[in-house]
Amino acid sequence: MGQLYPDDSITLHTDAYELSMIQTYFEEGIQNKEAVFEVFFRKMPFENGYAVFAGLERIVHYIENLTFSKTDIAYLIDSGNYTDEFIDYLKNFKFKGTIRSAREGELVFENEPILQVEGPLADAQLIETALLNIINYQTLIATKAARIRSVAGDDALMEFGSRRAQELDAALWGTRAAYIGGFNATSNMRAGKIFGIPVSGTHAHALVQTYKNDYDAFKAYAETHEDCVFLVDTYDTIKSGVPSAIKVAKEMGDKINFQGVRIDSGDMAYLSKRVRQQLDEAGFPDAKIYASNDLDEKTIMSLKMQHAKIDVWGVGTKLITAFDQPALGAVYKLVAVANDKGELEDTIKLSNNAEKVSTPGRKQVWRITRKDDGKSEGDYLTLVDEDPRQEESLYMFHPQFTYINKTVTNFDARAILQPIYEEGKLVYELPELDEIREFCRQNLDALWPEYKRDLNPEDYPVDLSQECWDNKARIIKEVHDYVRQLKF
Numbered sequence: 001m002g003q004l005y006p007d008d009s010i011t012l013h014t015d016a017y018e019l020s021m022i023q024t025y026f027e028e029g030i031q032n033k034e035a036v037f038e039v040f041f042r043k044m045p046f047e048n049g050y051a052v053f054a055g056l057e058r059i060v061h062y063i064e065n066l067t068f069s070k071t072d073i074a075y076l077i078d079s080g081n082y083t084d085e086f087i088d089y090l091k092n093f094k095f096k097g098t099i100r101s102a103r104e105g106e107l108v109f110e111n112e113p114i115l116q117v118e119g120p121l122a123d124a125q126l127i128e129t130a131l132l133n134i135i136n137y138q139t140l141i142a143t144k145a146a147r148i149r150s151v152a153g154d155d156a157l158m159e160f161g162s163r164r165a166q167e168l169d170a171a172l173w174g175t176r177a178a179y180i181g182g183f184n185a186t187s188n189m190r191a192g193k194i195f196g197i198p199v200s201g202t203h204a205h206a207l208v209q210t211y212k213n214d215y216d217a218f219k220a221y222a223e224t225h226e227d228c229v230f231l232v233d234t235y236d237t238i239k240s241g242v243p244s245a246i247k248v249a250k251e252m253g254d255k256i257n258f259q260g261v262r263i264d265s266g267d268m269a270y271l272s273k274r275v276r277q278q279l280d281e282a283g284f285p286d287a288k289i290y291a292s293n294d295l296d297e298k299t300i301m302s303l304k305m306q307h308a309k310i311d312v313w314g315v316g317t318k319l320i321t322a323f324d325q326p327a328l329g330a331v332y333k334l335v336a337v338a339n340d341k342g343e344l345e346d347t348i349k350l351s352n353n354a355e356k357v358s359t360p361g362r363k364q365v366w367r368i369t370r371k372d373d374g375k376s377e378g379d380y381l382t383l384v385d386e387d388p389r390q391e392e393s394l395y396m397f398h399p400q401f402t403y404i405n406k407t408v409t410n411f412d413a414r415a416i417l418q419p420i421y422e423e424g425k426l427v428y429e430l431p432e433l434d435e436i437r438e439f440c441r442q443n444l445d446a447l448w449p450e451y452k453r454d455l456n457p458e459d460y461p462v463d464l465s466q467e468c469w470d471n472k473a474r475i476i477k478e479v480h481d482y483v484r485q486l487k488f
């Protein structure tokens with residue numbers, strides 16, 4: 001079937017309701033009314049103590065290409081749903097908003113803004129879907145990768161998930177997120193080409209099946225490759241796979257730079273110990289044992305507890321699909337909108353569930369750390385005109401259970417939301433991927449182990465300043481008063 005509209009502009013990567021609302025704003029003449037939206041998630045993914053923010057680079061690519069192409073316009077005209085004036089407005093559309101965001105590799109927590117869009121209502125509304133789409137996936141995978149890294153210690157971690165990912169984009173950007181979260185390499189060649197991620201790999205069972213025995217397959221592979229890792233479990237790991245690998249390694253010597261073997265089935269604690277013994281006895285103490293097969297942080301931790309002799313972990317499905325929690329659930333909420341005089345007024349979304357009540361106002365997130373050792377004290381949300389760096393001491397209290405509180409002195413406060421776009425202009429230089437990965441590592445170093453443990457971590461404090469808390473309480477009261485006096 002031919003393509004109806006043969007191009008791949010991503011501007012229409014938006015929910016129909018965004019365009020419907022923009023149409024209303026346009027027809028009412030308020031499309032340029034100033035508005036502020038914030039992105040946040042309500043629950044830590046994987047019940048982890050932190051999340052690793054990722055997605056900003058793709059967001060920048062998206063914004064840089066945000067114009068309605070000829071075929072986008074043709075499609076909208078063909079739908080018959082839009083007036084000529086509205087179509088003309090879209091034809092000339094250019095993003096004019098201001099974006100502030102956490103940097104990739106930054107640790108982020110529940111109920112705090114991780115990205116903020118300020119600008120014309122229509123511009124901010126249009127980009128909701130794509131922003132959430134990008135952040136929800138990439139942050140999830142970077143976090144999952146960091147969890148896996150936390151149990152793997154210094155062992156090499158290889159991303160093997162492309163074949164299982166939810167489509168090509170997920171494989172590509174998921175691999176990048178995994179690298180940010182601490183993976184060392186990927187099997188995806190395209191990710192190597194596009195992002196410069198180290199690419200490495202072994203071979204599949206198909207090779208052994210093609211030659212019908214381990215020895216012939218390994219020999220053929222060795223004759224055409226250096227740095228060989230042989231997959232030894234196709235028929236019998238102990239009796240055939242490893243002895244064949246050893247035989248080929250001895251015959252070919254330095255020519256193949258024998259790196260090790262991969263096990264992909266069976267009891268990997270038992271097998272890896274037996275294989276280690278076989279390799280050592282054959283004179284290959286430096287040969288590495290690779291393992292793969294449905295691994296995640298739980299199986300890796302368990303295998304480590306069983307003293308499995310595994311050096312390199314290949315992780316696919318459970319990482320790239322965020323298997324145990326496939327959605328982060330980040331949302332995009334309006335926190336302020338201009339009144340008729342053009343002044344921003346804070347706005348709220350109420351809910352019977354206290355945790356779902358949004359926090360009004362354009363905010364900044366401050367990471368509070370101890371001056372002496374750089375360790376984390378918590379995050380402190382303020383309205384934009386507050387600056388905790390001017391304060392001698394900070395009173396930090398839980399936003400719901402206010403009796404949980406502390407006063408912090410001798411602290412540093414670092415602003416998490418950084419300027420990325422100012423009135424449509426990119427003002428941020430995208431860092432190199434390795435810098436992002438290192439930034440993530442440093443951020444994790446600053447976090448207390450209590451927040452980093454895999455199981456039942458402590459809740460990291462995300463507190464509101466007194467001003468922010470009072471503002472929220474005042475607006476909740478105003479809305480309640482308004483609803484109470486309604487008569488229909």
Ligand SMILES: Nc1ncnc2c1ncn2[C@@H]1O[C@H](COP(=O)(O)OP(=O)(O)OP(=O)(O)O)[C@@H](O)[C@H]1O
Nearest residue numbers: 264265266267268269270293294295299302303306
């Ligand atoms: N010693 C071990 N302790 C805990 N988990 C292990 C251990 N050895 C293997 N596993 C894990 O147990 C699961 C075994 O899955 P499964 O039964 O599908 O594999 P298999 O039968 O060995 O291999 P195949 O892929 O050929 O079906 C995998 O997730 C693997 O990572």
Ligand SMILES: O=P(O)(O)OC[C@H]1O[C@H](OP(=O)(O)OP(=O)(O)O)[C@H](O)[C@@H]1O
Nearest residue numbers: 160204205264292293294295315316317
């Ligand atoms: O288990 P995952 O964490 O998803 O890791 C990726 C899996 O992909 C490959 O298996 P597959 O059966 O697709 O091909 P193979 O014949 O090479 O084993 C590899 O052997 C791993 O088992």
Ligand SMILES: O=C(O)c1cccnc1
Nearest residue numbers: 160187200201202203314
């Ligand atoms: O290189 C490998 O061993 C590999 C690559 C993709 C999936 N599984 C294994």
